[in-house]
Amino acid sequence: MKKKTRILLCEDDPNLGMLLKDYLIAKGFETELAVDGNEGLKTFRRSSFDFLILDVMMPQKDGFTLAAEIRQDDKHTPILFLTAKSMKEDTLEGFKAGGDDYMTKPFSMEELLARIQAILRRSAALPDADEVVQFTIGAYAFDYQKQKLSSPGFEVKLTTKENELMYLLCKNKNGIMERGYALKAIWGDDNYFNGRSMDVYIAKLRKHLKNDPAVEIINIHGKGFKLLVP
Amino acid sequence: MKKKTRILLCEDDPNLGMLLKDYLIAKGFETELAVDGNEGLKTFRRSSFDFLILDVMMPQKDGFTLAAEIRQDDKHTPILFLTAKSMKEDTLEGFKAGGDDYMTKPFSMEELLARIQAILRRSAALPDADEVVQFTIGAYAFDYQKQKLSSPGFEVKLTTKENELMYLLCKNKNGIMERGYALKAIWGDDNYFNGRSMDVYIAKLRKHLKNDPAVEIINIHGKGFKLLVP
DNA sequence: GCTCTCGGTTAACTTGATTTAACTGCGAAA
């Protein structure tokens, strides 16, 4: 049985807090509710979470301050801020850094759920930019963090999209990397144009990989791609 | 113990003024209240502050004029304007440059607090000029306080902008330093020209860093830059 | 005051990454 995703919800309004908590639990998340920033920090340190939802306006300690403190220990757990709509767009922009996102009140619970799932999907499918991940693919070495693909006497710098696509292929090497999954993970949305775009990148990777004839990316019609490696 | 953040509040309505002052003090800020623009300027010159809150509509001297005068001596202390909601959006836009922001009355004190925190956090992205901060980057040593970058048999003095940019890159080494974040932290505003300016500085840093081929600044299209270090 | 230098910005232009679009061909199912 799969482990449930743990969410820390930090919201001072008890009505909204309980409402959201119950909703998230009903949707299959393990959810803990903290009523202010200080309690939030304690709860965060006491346990471990996969996702944080922080209200920006809270007594004692606001959401931004809390986030900054949390980020000292933990660089990666995605944070979603809940803000009043009165806040200016660009004041908030700064807080979208590093996988964080924000949502202006009021919002529907469905919106919230959709946002959580989108963020989780992306952060689960692709490693963080500073994570060291390496693969050996036939005569090639692939370094995700450095965005480089090399074989004896050869090296290319991969673009972001090439890099992410290469990663997904490697993760599923000799197995199927599904089209829809990759499109959602990399482009965020599975549609005609993104599909065409992905094909363009598959072509680029094939070109990069043509040094070693034993390595190839084959298509599984209607399913996705398979990176064949010896 | 950490020094308290000092706020200068300039507001002619005595009721609102005292209310805000008490609230800010309760939230742990050292706060001084000035009742008009002239007094505000005097107070500003007499002491030193980390944050300014200026009412736009004041007798004697309005907030914008005051801000302009203050900006002659001081380029960086963030300013938050309090404005009547009747004011045109686009009149205000002009005053958002350089880390400044505005808030339309009426607002809740929680909102005000959240906004202050948000702005302070952004302006806190860079250490103080006298703080000792050092990084080792491959064969290089970078000293933020001395504004120097050195490698065996080599040393350059960095300009302020180079120095700040280098700091942000180092702080996120092997991870993404986001464009928008850096632009707001260093230039105070994310716009086309500042973006171009930043690119110029990235180029300068790349030149400085070309001694050690293992160190490089790569671009993450649409996101920012990554300082790759072994 | 005048001029020089320096840090920084602006502007125009080049290069690169990504998307869009149109067109081609293959493969699976009827």
Next chain:
DNA sequence: TTTCGCAGTTAAATCAAGTTAACCGAGAGC
């Protein structure tokens, strides 16, 4: 074997980043 949707290719369009040089203003030194 025809048909249709998926995949592959290519080129153009778009937008982001990189380069270079001119420009500008402030402070240093005359």
